[in-house]
Amino acid sequence: MHSCLILLTLWSYFGDCTQPYFPRQVVFSSDGGLIVAIDEINQRAYQTLNYTSTEQHTSFVMQHFPYAVPDSPQSKYYVQLLLRTPPSLGCQYGTYWKYGEQNFNDFPVHWWVTESSFEIKNYINFHFGMIHSKNTSSIDEDYWYSNETCMLEDKEILPCEEIYFKKNTEIPLRSTVVVRYGMQVIQEITNYKIISIGKPDEKYFDLIPKNWSVVCQDANLGIIYNPEAVTIDSNRSSDIHISLTAPPHRINGNDTVRIRWKVTQCKTCFKWIPEQLYFNSKNFQTTQILTIIRIKNGPLAKMFPIFKGGGFDSISTDDYSIIIT
Secondary structure, three states, X not given: OOOHHHHHHHOOOOEEEEOOOOOOEEEEEEHHHOEEEEEOOOOEEEEEEEOOOOOEEEXXXXXXXXXXXXXXXXXXXXXXXXXXXXHHHOEEEEEOOOOOOXXXXXXXXHHOOXXXXXXOOOOOOOOOOEEEEOOOOOOOEEEEEEOOEEEOOOOOEEEOEEEEEEOOOOOEEEEEEEEEEOOEEEEEXXXXXXXXXXXXXXXXXXXXOOOHHHHOEEOOOOEEEEOOEEOOOOXXXXXXXXXXXXXXXXXXXXXXXXXXXXXXXXXXXXXXXXXXXXXXXXXXXXXXXXXXXXXXXXXXEEEEEEEEOOOHHHOOHHHHOEEEO
C-alpha cells in the first residue's frame, strides 16, 4: 500500500491527501431514519433508530453519565445506555471498565477502543488516506476518495471509500464504502442530512431516565460456569466451578447476591450441594463449587439460577443455564 505522503507527490495534480472529518459537535439524520447527536468536546453522544414500525432503540453514551449512583463504577467510567420502546422490551446499560467484557455498543466501532475503554471520536473513520479531488466539475460538492481501490463483484473498480461535502463547508452529504458480505462485494452508500452544527440541543440527553441504574439491566453482570454442560450417570456427581463476571452492586449498603437453582424436566432426578451460593464485591472472582448429584435417570435437563440482590435480579436467567444429560 502506498503511503499518503508518497501519493501527495504522485497525485498533486489531482488533489490533496489528508483526512476529512465530520464536525466535532453535530446532529444529523441518515438512511433508515437514524438520528445521531455527537458532542465530541464534552464526550457524549445520542442516537435513535426505528427498527420496526413498533420498536425503537434509543442509545446514549457518556464519560460522565447523569444520575449514576455516587462512587459506583458507573459514576467513574464511560457508560452506554440502551432504551427500547415499547418499555416492555426493557433497557440495559454497560460500563467500560476492567470488568466490561460483556458490553455492547450501538455507536461507531472505532469508539470502543478496548474491552475496558471507550472514547467518543469523530463519527467517521477512514481506513485509507483520503485525497481531496481538485476536479471542478461540481460547483456544489467537495469530493474525497481513498488512495486505494477495490474491485466489486462485477469487476468494476472503485475507490474503497469516498465522501462528499457541501462545497467549501464541513457539512457531509454522503459517503461510500466497499464491503464484503460473504462472497458478495458491493458499494454501500450512506446519505446524511445535517440538523445542526455546534453543541447538540439538551433535549436529546434529557430523555435519560433518572432511575436508569435501578430499572435497567447491567450488561456487565453475569455468571461464569466451568463446564457449562455435564453428563452425569445415576448415583454419580459432577462439579461446576462458578464465579461472576463483575462485582455485584452495592444496594442499601449490601453488595451480596444470593444464587439458588431450579431444574426443568425431571425435577426429582437431581440434588445439589450447596443449595445456594453467595457472592459479593470481594469474592466475586473466587471460584465456588456447585456439586450436582443425579439420583435417578431421566431426560435432558437444565438448571437455571435464581438471583436475589446485587443488581442481578433483572438479569435473564435463560442466558445462564447448566445443561445436564
